[in-house]
Amino acid sequence: MPNVHYFWGLPDEQTMDGILHLHNQIFANSDELSKKVRLRPNILFIVAIEENKVVGYKIGYSLSVDRYYSWYGAVHEEHRGKGIASKLMELQHRLVKEARYKTIETKTRNKWRNMLILNIKHGFDITNTFTDDDGIHRIELEKKLLDH
Numbered sequence: 001m002p003n004v005h006y007f008w009g010l011p012d013e014q015t016m017d018g019i020l021h022l023h024n025q026i027f028a029n030s031d032e033l034s035k036k037v038r039l040r041p042n043i044l045f046i047v048a049i050e051e052n053k054v055v056g057y058k059i060g061y062s063l064s065v066d067r068y069y070s071w072y073g074a075v076h077e078e079h080r081g082k083g084i085a086s087k088l089m090e091l092q093h094r095l096v097k098e099a100r101y102k103t104i105e106t107k108t109r110n111k112w113r114n115m116l117i118l119n120i121k122h123g124f125d126i127t128n129t130f131t132d133d134d135g136i137h138r139i140e141l142e143k144k145l146l147d148h
Helices: 013-027 030-039 084-098 113-121
Strands: 003-008 044-050 053-062 067-075 103-109 125-131 137-144
Touching: 003 084, 013 030, 013 044, 013 053, 013 067, 044 084, 053 084, 067 084, 084 103, 084 113, 103 113, 113 137
Parallel strands: 067 103
Antiparallel strands: 003 044, 044 053, 053 067, 103 137, 125 137
């Protein structure tokens, strides 16, 4: 299992470069991500690193005082199926809950079925579906971060 690090705020330059490289392989919009991360409030990066290489990440930010948005997440193709995405998600939820957020929400697409299944396995409920401005079907999910 890779080492997992987290950063409230932007990570160091080498880590950010690794995130952007992996992000571009999967989502092909790292320039857009690079600009937007600087504008998001209370941003949290959780990063899986193996042999000094970013092999997975999860990024989220604050929507309000009690709602958090899980924005982007990815695991390098060669490292999938090893539980990395679950580990990143679990840490994100723990840190967000410790920061006193009550709800975490996310959006996904039908084409990211593994992410949809992972979200449901980790306690998210589907709250809405819609077609975005580009004609892409989107799925909204949320999870209550309750004290047990």
